Amino acid sequence: MNNDFRPTREQEEIAKTASTGRDQVVVARAGTGKTSTLQWCSHIDTTPALYVVFNAANRKEAKRKFPTHVNPVTGHSIAFGPMIAQNDGYRRKFENASNGKRIRPSDIRNVVDLRDLHGASETQQAALVLRTLGQFQYTADNTIDRSHVPDDAIPKRFLQPGNEQQKADLIQETLKASQATWDRMANARDPFPILHDTYLKLFSLTDPDITKNGRYQRIMADEWQDANPVLVDIL
Secondary structure, X not given: OOOOOOOOHHHHXXXXXXXXXXXXXXXXXXXXXXHHHHHHHHHHXXXXXXXXXXXXXXXXXXXXXXXXXXXXXXXXXXXXXXXXXXXXXXXXXXXXXXXXXXXXXXXHHHHOOOOOEOOEOXXXXXXXXXXXXXXXXXXXXXXXXXXXXXXXXXXXXHHOOOOHHHHHHHHHHHHHHHHHHHHXXXXXXXXXXXXXXXXXXXXXXXXXXXXXXXXXXXXXXXXXXXXXXXXXXXX
């Protein structure tokens, strides 16, 4: 850290509280020194810590700026080890999705019995299932329900007045197909592919304690407003 750094009174108070080991939330505006405050805390307290950032570029920058007892990680990198690197079944499923890049509507159609429903094609329904699964994986919820079916992904004709029953039928079938697909995604012995967001969600459902091995005694997170609900749930 820059030797010319002089902490403000607020930063000194934050560092003092951090050294007690108590949970702490700091609310600060843009440009007020959030990252430098965490750097300051890390230099005066050498407790092993995880520093959670939100993309690979930030992680690379943090490795350069923070002392070596601080390990910068993304949310996905926290989950990658236990869920992919150390699990042969999930690793193969991950590789089946071109290393977590994509699941296609045809992948859904191959494993779920979809039929034309009130004019919605199999491909449209499969795309809606994918959007529903994506929304579910983003949340801290344990089960798939109506709240995960995004209205903006439902074909517009189903949203017109008078089509309420058709919409209800489509949502019911979407939830059924989404649950069936998720069961296959969550099964490490099933070859159905999984994405980056899938293994992060599966990790959260294990109710993990990422400090349980004693290696890290502190977790720091910057730009917390960018954290999605599943990462908040893990931390």
